[in-house]
Amino acid sequence: MFKILRDMLRYNIEFAIGFVLTLSIFLFALAHFWAPLPDTAIYLLPPDMPPSAQYWFGTTSRGQDVLWQMSSAIWNTMLFGLTVTVLSRLLAVAVGMLSGYLGGRWDQALMTLNDTMIALPNIPILLLVYFVMRDSMSWPVLAATAALLGWNYDARLIRSVTLSLRNREFTRHAVFAGMSVPQILVRQHLPYVMPVIFFTAMNNLIWAIGLEVTLSVLGFSDINRPTIGGMIYWANQHQAIIAGIWWWIAFPIIAVVLLFLGLFLLAISVNEYIDPRSRLSRMGA
Amino acid sequence: MLDTLQAPTTTSSMLRVEGLKAYYQMNYFGVRREVRAVDDVSLTINRNEIYGIAGESSSGKSSLIKTIAGAITPPLRVVEGSVKFDFAGRELDVYADPQAMKAARWQNLSYIMQGSMNVLNPVRRVKHAFHDFAFKHMGLSPSAFRARVEKHLQRIGLDPHVLESFPHQLSGGMRQRLTIALATVCEPDFIIADEPTTALDVLVQQDVLALIKDIQQRMGASIIFVTHDMTVHAAIADRIGIVYAGRLVEEGPTLDVFRRPQHPYTAHLISSLPRIGDNKKRSALPGKPPNLADPPSGCRFHPRCPLAVDKCTNENPPLEARLTGRVACWRAGEVQTA
Amino acid sequence: MDGFAKYLGRRLFQFFLVIFLGVSLAFLITNLSPVDPVEQSVALMTNFGATDPRSVELMRQALQELYGLQGSMLDQYLAFWGRVIRGDFGPSLSAFPTPVMSLIMSALPWTIGLLTLSLVITWTLGNLLGALAGYYRSNLLLKLSGAAVMALHPVPAYIIGLCLLLAFGFIWPILPISGGAQMNLQPGLTLDYLRSLIVHGTLPALTLVLVGLGSWFISMRSLVSNIVTDDHVVYAELGGVSSNKIFSQYVARNALLPQLTGLALSLGNVFGGAVITEFLFNYPGVGRLMIQGIYRGDYALVLGVTTISIIAVAVAVFIIDLIYPLIDPRVRLS
Numbered sequence: 001m002f003k004i005l006r007d008m009l010r011y012n013i014e015f016a017i018g019f020v021l022t023l024s025i026f027l028f029a030l031a032h033f034w035a036p037l038p039d040t041a042i043y044l045l046p047p048d049m050p051p052s053a054q055y056w057f058g059t060t061s062r063g064q065d066v067l068w069q070m071s072s073a074i075w076n077t078m079l080f081g082l083t084v085t086v087l088s089r090l091l092a093v094a095v096g097m098l099s100g101y102l103g104g105r106w107d108q109a110l111m112t113l114n115d116t117m118i119a120l121p122n123i124p125i126l127l128l129v130y131f132v133m134r135d136s137m138s139w140p141v142l143a144a145t146a147a148l149l150g151w152n153y154d155a156r157l158i159r160s161v162t163l164s165l166r167n168r169e170f171t172r173h174a175v176f177a178g179m180s181v182p183q184i185l186v187r188q189h190l191p192y193v194m195p196v197i198f199f200t201a202m203n204n205l206i207w208a209i210g211l212e213v214t215l216s217v218l219g220f221s222d223i224n225r226p227t228i229g230g231m232i233y234w235a236n237q238h239q240a241i242i243a244g245i246w247w248w249i250a251f252p253i254i255a256v257v258l259l260f261l262g263l264f265l266l267a268i269s270v271n272e273y274i275d276p277r278s279r280l281s282r283m284g285a
Numbered sequence: 286m287l288d289t290l291q292a293p294t295t296t297s298s299m300l301r302v303e304g305l306k307a308y309y310q311m312n313y314f315g316v317r318r319e320v321r322a323v324d325d326v327s328l329t330i331n332r333n334e335i336y337g338i339a340g341e342s343s344s345g346k347s348s349l350i351k352t353i354a355g356a357i358t359p360p361l362r363v364v365e366g367s368v369k370f371d372f373a374g375r376e377l378d379v380y381a382d383p384q385a386m387k388a389a390r391w392q393n394l395s396y397i398m399q400g401s402m403n404v405l406n407p408v409r410r411v412k413h414a415f416h417d418f419a420f421k422h423m424g425l426s427p428s429a430f431r432a433r434v435e436k437h438l439q440r441i442g443l444d445p446h447v448l449e450s451f452p453h454q455l456s457g458g459m460r461q462r463l464t465i466a467l468a469t470v471c472e473p474d475f476i477i478a479d480e481p482t483t484a485l486d487v488l489v490q491q492d493v494l495a496l497i498k499d500i501q502q503r504m505g506a507s508i509i510f511v512t513h514d515m516t517v518h519a520a521i522a523d524r525i526g527i528v529y530a531g532r533l534v535e536e537g538p539t540l541d542v543f544r545r546p547q548h549p550y551t552a553h554l555i556s557s558l559p560r561i562g563d564n565k566k567r568s569a570l571p572g573k574p575p576n577l578a579d580p581p582s583g584c585r586f587h588p589r590c591p592l593a594v595d596k597c598t599n600e601n602p603p604l605e606a607r608l609t610g611r612v613a614c615w616r617a618g619e620v621q622t623a
Numbered sequence: 624m625d626g627f628a629k630y631l632g633r634r635l636f637q638f639f640l641v642i643f644l645g646v647s648l649a650f651l652i653t654n655l656s657p658v659d660p661v662e663q664s665v666a667l668m669t670n671f672g673a674t675d676p677r678s679v680e681l682m683r684q685a686l687q688e689l690y691g692l693q694g695s696m697l698d699q700y701l702a703f704w705g706r707v708i709r710g711d712f713g714p715s716l717s718a719f720p721t722p723v724m725s726l727i728m729s730a731l732p733w734t735i736g737l738l739t740l741s742l743v744i745t746w747t748l749g750n751l752l753g754a755l756a757g758y759y760r761s762n763l764l765l766k767l768s769g770a771a772v773m774a775l776h777p778v779p780a781y782i783i784g785l786c787l788l789l790a791f792g793f794i795w796p797i798l799p800i801s802g803g804a805q806m807n808l809q810p811g812l813t814l815d816y817l818r819s820l821i822v823h824g825t826l827p828a829l830t831l832v833l834v835g836l837g838s839w840f841i842s843m844r845s846l847v848s849n850i851v852t853d854d855h856v857v858y859a860e861l862g863g864v865s866s867n868k869i870f871s872q873y874v875a876r877n878a879l880l881p882q883l884t885g886l887a888l889s890l891g892n893v894f895g896g897a898v899i900t901e902f903l904f905n906y907p908g909v910g911r912l913m914i915q916g917i918y919r920g921d922y923a924l925v926l927g928v929t930t931i932s933i934i935a936v937a938v939a940v941f942i943i944d945l946i947y948p949l950i951d952p953r954v955r956l957s
């Protein structure tokens with residue numbers, strides 16, 4: 001693992017950039033644990049201060065330090081994304097591997113259900129969930145809902161890998177040796193499925209973070225918990241653009257774009273590393 | 286005739302391969318790998334000759350024939366040597382003159398690649414393939430071209446209606462025939478075929494073999510083809526060359542090679558053929574096929590050779606004329622065949 | 624022909640299944656939630672004054688009837704289906720007494736127009752660029768434009784839209800940033816009105832295009848770089864077929880098939896992007912309608928828009944499924 005990381009850093013420029021970018025953003029987010037003020041405190045600082053030596057990224061109209069708000073916000077947004085990713089991976093792996101391993105009717109039924117879920121528009125359903133839950137909506141509930149909607153593409157991918165493992169020699173040996181289905185799936189097949197899980201996790205993380213930004217920008221999440229989207233939401237509420245408080249909106253946008261860029265570069269380079277076909281073409285290049 | 290020493294004739298040669306080396310050269314995350322799939326091969330093919338290349342899977346047959354056809358893509362690269370054709374006095378050096386090579390394709394030489402059942406575009410009708418490949422070489426009007434193609438198909442035993450089909454509507458045998466038709470419609474002087482019958486069932490295989498032989502005789506073309514199936518060689522090849530681990534280890538007229546193999550590996554290939562009324566248990570060759578990224582020293586066959594001596598481990602035997610053919614073995618001719 | 628019938632049957636089944644599950648899901652979400660929509664609406668209305676307990680009770684009953692929330696769970700479920708089939712979601716609370724359905728019907732054409740236009744542009748351009756980049760791998764211009772669209776693609780629609788809005792609405796104000804057409808113009812086939820439609824649609828459409836290009840580009844490029852190693856392409860190259868012809872007839876054409884399937888699969892997501900974009904640019908489509916409904920606590924409207932969105936996306940997917948056999952002979956003639 002460590003060796004792979006070192007090789008990727010050395011020979012894959014996209015990976016190196018993505019890694020450095022993501023790592024620095026992560027460290028920046030980590031810093032919020034040492035913030036001078038609690039991140040939910042408002043009107044403790046002079047409002048609307050432009051960037052200066054004291055407040056590097058300025059302060060908001062709600063009297064918060066943009067720099068420290070962003071640090072917390074990125075942390076919370078990433079936490080949301082990771083929660084969605086982990087939960088939806090569990091679903092995707094369970095459905096994908098079962099479908100691929102069982103084959104036949106089970107496979108057909110599960111994949112039909114899967115394709116049906118793909119065809120449902122996520123955002124309206126999420127909005128409906130938010131609407132009916134309203135004040136009882138918390139970020140873990142939102143994350144669980146998003147995870148329920150975000151596993152189907154990847155279940156398909158995982159299924160196709162498992163399907164190809166089904167008829168391999170070692171599977172037959174395992175069946176013959178009397179291993180149970182869960183045992184076979186976890187001990188024999190999971191190692192082969194791991195790269196796919198890892199790659200889809202990167203893409204899913206990007207999707208989940210995008211979702212969080214989108215929902216909280218609209219105010220459809222816990223608006224008192226700082227998030228990237230939430231910062232933009234509050235800036236809009238205070239008409240920051242018209243009032244000329246540009247730093248309130250510009251810095252969160254820059255942060256989120258950098259975060260997406262970093263994650264995306266990681267995702268494509270990891271994909272290239274994992275995908276045997278692009279591996280071949282690179283060997284020839 | 287068997288015991289007369291014959292110098293290979295060069296007067297009517299159509300293809301001359303000299304000292305050819307083609308390697309897969311890969312560089313992946315800083316790790317370099319080199320697979321020596323074609324390693325110093327020289328051979329000559331005459332006018333009107335059918336030359337078969339035999340050898341076990343992964344011995345480099347396809348790599349050799351691709352290199353001869355000028356059909357290599359990275360990571361396969363020609364490292365040394367040359368491939369030269371002689372079309373009615375016009376010499377064509379495959380790797381020196383890409384422009385002339387391009388012009389000669391389908392006109393003078395055509396190539397049937399391995400797995401050729403899949404060479405037809407799945408989403409276009411078959412007729413478009415004939416048009417794209419052959420029309421510009423024929424100098425005919427569209428309607429005359431169509432008539433010519435239909436006549437050619439009929440001769441090969443295909444209903445001209447197949448032109449209007451999509452590949453998925455045709456059986457494997459029909460698709461194979463079609464690719465052969467596609468490769469021969471311009472009546473090239475030289476045909477290169479990689480496992481043209483391997484994916485077919487036995488009956489269809491016989492058909493296709495007869496077809497290839499028939500076309501060759503009618504058009505007077507030369508053919509070089511590859512298959513690991515020795516019975517196919519016995520059926521149509523005039524001469525065969527045996528490839529082991531990227532090297533040509535024996536070559537000669539088909540009958541002579543079958544009757545008196547000089548190389549122990551050839552002897553093994555032939556003795557493992559099923560024979561009617563022979564229930565003797567056949568010995569499998571011990572050991573694994575060599576890894577071409579790190580081939581054995583000396584004679585590459587020595588780790589598996591029943592006759593190997595110290596010299597075989599250290600020195601690479603040259604391919605030298607012997608009897609009616611050539612062989613690369615320090616102990617050539619010492620092998621006993623049943 | 625038999626295979627084709629089978630294909631159609633499967634697609635039709637999937638179509639009805641999506642609608643069935645989608646509508647049931649919408650019903651379940653609203654019914655299993657701890658929040659009672661009637662109480663929510665009552666609370667909202669009593670905020671504006673009328674607090675006489677008797678009239679509140681009357682209102683409660685009226686709302687329950689209106690939302691079909693009387694009787695057992697099964698009764699309610701069947702009643703909901705009845706309302707979906709009749710296209711009757713009751714009156715909107717925020718625009719009382721206009722029926723929800725007529726609000727949706729006047730918003731739907733805007734969304735369909737915006738989405739169709741931007742989707743056609745995105746799909747065509749993304750696939751064209753991706754195919755060229757996959758075929759001519761060393762072309763620098765293609766590499767650069769590829770890097771640009773790929774970098775944009777993970778960024779959420781709202782952020783891209785906001786940047787465009789800031790750029791063309793504030794920093795360099797040359798385009799309208801709100802509405803679907805100029806307010807004081809009479810809708811109709813006049814040149815002025817059409818011009819106004821186009822100008823107002825530019826930023827929302829551009830947002831959707833910029834968001835969508837990258838994923839088509841990426842998937843097409845990787846499809847093409849795999850297809851160029853397929854036997855039929857390698858063989859055509861050896862056969863001296865011209866490279867233009869190989870690109871269009873042997874590579875791009877084959878790669879379009881999975882991309883059309885991809886288009887059908889992506890519609891659900893694309894619709895989500897449209898919801899956000901419409902809201903940002905105050906574009907009068909169903910997305911804005913839905914978000915306004917949420918802000919105003921308009922239960923009937925939100926449920927109606929969700930249900931209709933699910934059905935509309937299913938219909939669009941089905942239309943693409945019907946187009947597919949036209950370009951893939953393997954489905955049409957098997």
Ligand SMILES: Nc1ncnc2c1ncn2[C@@H]1O[C@H](COP(=O)(O)OP(=O)(O)O)[C@@H](O)[C@H]1O
Nearest residue numbers: 309320322341342343344345346347348349577
């Ligand atoms: N694209 C490739 N990249 C790397 N190595 C290859 C490639 N194709 C073939 N080889 C290697 O080259 C050797 C010869 O292969 P090939 O010519 O296909 O053998 P044959 O046709 O006799 O089965 C094998 O060891 C094979 O693993």
Ligand SMILES: [Mg+2]
Nearest residue numbers: 346347348399
């Ligand atoms: Mg081969």
